[in-house]
Amino acid sequence: MKNILIEKAWRGADRCKNCAIRHLVLFSDLDHQDFDRIHHPIDDIDYEPGSWIYHQGDEMPFVYTIRSGLIKLIQHLPNGDRRIVRLLRQGDLAGLESLNGQNADHDAVTLDHVSVCRIPRSVIKTLQRDTPNLHDALIKRWQKALSGADSWITKLSTGNAKQRVARLLLLLDQASTDDSFFLPTREDMGAMLGVTTESASKATAEFKRQNWLKALSHNRAWIDTDELQRQFD
Amino acid sequence: MKNILIEKAWRGADRCKNCAIRHLVLFSDLDHQDFDRIHHPIDDIDYEPGSWIYHQGDEMPFVYTIRSGLIKLIQHLPNGDRRIVRLLRQGDLAGLESLNGQNADHDAVTLDHVSVCRIPRSVIKTLQRDTPNLHDALIKRWQKALSGADSWITKLSTGNAKQRVARLLLLLDQASTDDSFFLPTREDMGAMLGVTTESASKATAEFKRQNWLKALSHNRAWIDTDELQRQFD
DNA sequence: TTTCAGCATTGAAAATTTTCAATTCACCCG
């Protein structure tokens, strides 16, 4: 049994070396020698849309590199209110707080089909001791998460409902590689913006009427970025 | 001239060794040998209330450990709107983004009398190469900043104006060591909560009428935490 | 093809927030 696990571990680290998106993920700067230090299984996992990766309060033995797809981080208030506080996409890390031994700060829920690479905390800890490159990579993730959180406050939690929806659409569009982008449900939009589902819907519908937003296939949309920017900046 | 600077540098590092709040600041885990690596001046600086420590967009050659006092981080939107996105207090780091070579993400403005310890980025970079302890300390600061940002979103940017004001007061009270706490201006409260100055004022005044909030000396207040929690949680 | 379930949209009334214009308050200064 032990052998099987170790075998799996090595396969895991080997996969990392040849990972197609390695330049985007956590191990981009490691060299071959570094990989040889990894003695714990790193697994690729796929999730259906709407899957819970972990729950707020869970113990966190893993950190997750997102290979593809979109994840929402939900935080609950004692009174039952909840906000989506961040979206994670390719190259981001979910469960950063595990590295400090903390329990999960959020629910992590997939918005579409998501593929992650699940890394035991112990692997990070081990590598951290000897590979400065990993430090830098981690610091960069932390920095990115933090500036994401800041702009979530200034862009998505400030101004009236239409402004917020416009800024959310612009952010989603900007983060997308092609010219369409993921359009969340109105309920999720509301939870991101701190407004009701109906308010999110009213703003969205208004933008559609103005032809500033066009729904394409399921969950995908296009926007007139210039016009939205001009109107709501 | 060079000698003067180096002399100053040694004095700086020496001060750190004997710093009264060293357990709270960035260098808590360094040993004597580590301090000997510091060859750049670390200065103690005091600021009057309302001083700008740096401006959004500034190049950032320093990171600042807060020894005492309270700092607001302000972020501006292109349209001129602005939000206070975080408060920093003893032991927190301002200008984290400097460590990635980025320009300042915020204005940092003192709310009361503030004393900081200004550390050149180069010192951190140098120490980082050789002292794993500093890594951990940095990671912890980042983690704290991030979870602060998250709860800013869920607690201070969600719900109606009264709820937000109540949660802000509870946070300020909780962070305080004695039984009074720093009560910001209504304008700053508004900028923290994403509501107008008047809305912040109306909620605050209402709490005073209910005797859930009492203004003490200038800028200091007391709250009935149980009652505020029960009412607005 | 029809039906159904789950979103999305809409409308109207109620509630909240903003806006704008006074006051009022607290404190500093001469």
Added chain:
DNA sequence: CGGGTGAATTGAAAATTTTCAATGCTGAAA
């Protein structure tokens, strides 16, 4: 002690958002 200044508070009207209920739309299942 009186005046003056900046912040805080208040009130009323306008604007926005929520609430609640109804209706529409779309894709998947039968």
